[in-house]
Amino acid sequence: MSYKFDFAxxxxxxxxxxxxxxLTIQLTVLSIALGFALGTVCALARVYGGPVVRRLVGAYVExxxxxxxxxxxxxxYFGLSSLGLKLSADVSAVIALTVNMGAYSTEIMRAGIQSxxxxxxxxADCLGLTRLQTILHVVLLPAMERVYPALSSQxxxxxxxxxxxxxxxxxxxxxxxxxxxxxxxxxxxxxxVVAVVYLALSALYRFAFWLIGLGLFERKRxxxxxx
Amino acid sequence: MNQLGINxxxxxxxxxEWTVVLSLIAFAGGSVLGLAIALMRVSKSGAVRALxxxxxxxxxxxxxxIVLFLSYFGLGIVGLKLVPLVAAGISLTLYAGAFLxxxxxxxxxxxxxxxxxxxxCLGLNRAQQYAYVILPQAVKIAIPPTVGFMVQxxxxxxxxxxIGFVELARAGQIVNNSTFEPFVIFSCVAAIYFxxxxxxxxxxxxxxxxxxxxx
Numbered sequence: 001m002s003y004k005f006d007f008a009x010x011x012x013x014x015x016x017x018x019x020x021x022x023l024t025i026q027l028t029v030l031s032i033a034l035g036f037a038l039g040t041v042c043a044l045a046r047v048y049g050g051p052v053v054r055r056l057v058g059a060y061v062e063x064x065x066x067x068x069x070x071x072x073x074x075x076x077y078f079g080l081s082s083l084g085l086k087l088s089a090d091v092s093a094v095i096a097l098t099v100n101m102g103a104y105s106t107e108i109m110r111a112g113i114q115s116x117x118x119x120x121x122x123x124a125d126c127l128g129l130t131r132l133q134t135i136l137h138v139v140l141l142p143a144m145e146r147v148y149p150a151l152s153s154q155x156x157x158x159x160x161x162x163x164x165x166x167x168x169x170x171x172x173x174x175x176x177x178x179x180x181x182x183x184x185x186x187x188x189x190x191x192x193v194v195a196v197v198y199l200a201l202s203a204l205y206r207f208a209f210w211l212i213g214l215g216l217f218e219r220k221r222x223x224x225x226x227x
Numbered sequence: 228m229n230q231l232g233i234n235x236x237x238x239x240x241x242x243x244e245w246t247v248v249l250s251l252i253a254f255a256g257g258s259v260l261g262l263a264i265a266l267m268r269v270s271k272s273g274a275v276r277a278l279x280x281x282x283x284x285x286x287x288x289x290x291x292x293i294v295l296f297l298s299y300f301g302l303g304i305v306g307l308k309l310v311p312l313v314a315a316g317i318s319l320t321l322y323a324g325a326f327l328x329x330x331x332x333x334x335x336x337x338x339x340x341x342x343x344x345x346x347x348c349l350g351l352n353r354a355q356q357y358a359y360v361i362l363p364q365a366v367k368i369a370i371p372p373t374v375g376f377m378v379q380x381x382x383x384x385x386x387x388x389x390i391g392f393v394e395l396a397r398a399g400q401i402v403n404n405s406t407f408e409p410f411v412i413f414s415c416v417a418a419i420y421f422x423x424x425x426x427x428x429x430x431x432x433x434x435x436x437x438x439x440x441x442x
Contacts, residue, residue: 003304066378066424067417068385070396075417078409163290167389174292187300195289195297202288 009184010193020176021197027172028159031094035101035158036151040140042102043109057106064103070164072096077168093165093172101158108150112143145217152209156202163198173197231406236415242398243419249384249394252316254377257323264328266357269335279328286325292386294318299390315387323380330376334369335361371438375431378424385420395419 010017046057064072076099077092087095116139124134144151166175173194181190214221267279286294298321299314307313338361346360388397399416403409 062425062428063417063421066382066428067420068382068396070385070388071399071413071417071420074399074409074413078403079413080410082407082409160288160290163292164386166292174290177293177296181300188297188304191293191296191300195293198290198293199285199288 005189006186007189007193009180009186009190013180013184016176016180017173017193017197020171020173021201023170024159024162024172024201027090027093027097027165027170028162031097031101031162032155032158034094034098036105036155038098038102039105040109042106043113044135044139046106046110047113061103061106064100065107069096069100069161070167072100073165073168089165089168089170092168093162093170097158097162097165100161101154104154104158105151108147108154109143111150112145112147113139115146116143141216145213145220148209148213148217152206152213155209156205159201159205160198231402231408231411235402235406235412238402239395239398239412239415239419242393243395243423245392245394246381246384246396246420246423249312249315249319249387249392250377250381253319253323253380253384256316256320257327257380260320260324261327261331264324265331265335268328268332283325283329286321287329291318291322291383292389294321295386295390311387311390311392314390315384315392319380319384319387322383323376326376326379327373330372331365331369334365334372337368338364367438371431371435374427374434378427378431381423381427382420 042057042060045053046061049057073093073096076096077087077089080087080092120138120142121134124138129138162172163174165172166178169175171179177190177194181187184190264279264282267275268283270276270279295315295318298318299309299311302314302317303309342360342364343356346356351359384394385396387394388400391397393401395416399412403412406412
């Protein structure tokens, strides 16, 4: 093998990679927050809603989970603009990632909510908690604590999947790599660099979600045992 | 500009065959790799376990799209021609291997410890223990999650379109370029993916319910 690896392009292109990684972080943090909120509402609707609402949420979840993210992104970006709703690439990316995240968090949160026993709700009733207080303190937080490992790995998977938004010209990390490799012809090296950046981002996200979990679940913090 | 017609739909269906072919390649390759990874993860040697878990962390920590680019351009470095099908097959195999390895490790570990002890007492060696006692039971546990993971494989073959392999997603883009009706076309493409994936999802759920019927 006579190939010589050459990472010299990093000397003057590293700011591009930093900018790309920063956009990836912005896009994914926003989509994770919005998608999780959407998923939580849908999960509550799926468990406690009427039959029609339950059906609708079920259809949404199945439609998203059985089609590729790439196609969902295309439908939002190209499809909606052909129907007259023109959205920028960044906005389309956030919408598609949010809708995608929403479906997966619905399924995960549903499992958590269903694991809350009826007696807990009755106890909350006896204590005179309002409906909102019950949902927040008795249903959602303990449910989230139970499924938190699954949730946080789904969040990391979404961050990785955001690389697909490069296909609609969102200038995030993968798109930066595509640009730099077409300037420098150092394809393999460029993607090795980006792979390392993504590995670092995954580690960063995992650490951040661990910290958030620590802050969120007081009982777990004190006792150190899973629920 | 072309009018969207029945021929375009036929073209999409023919391309969907390549999605199925690529999925099967990825599943076959991923199964072989995944079994090796799963066995390495439960190995007695710490070094072997660390190697397998390092591999899983590496693949699960990078986007499949980047793995795809790396194998596509990496082929060029080792002096091979850049064939999209080969690059896509390799990267989906690497991807499926890591995830299936992790799924199957869980299934192997779910076989009760007493089964290991009993087969030890019967004087079986480690290969015999796996072949006659542990794996047959692990396979039963593994079927529902494996079928569920096949949905991920089918969906992720859409990324092969990025390196120019003409499967369903790429065919959708090609038809769109000539007819420019993206909403209709990508909805059709999504519907075909759904038709491929939904039965697998349902099968996975049914199998899981049936497997847990005793509990």
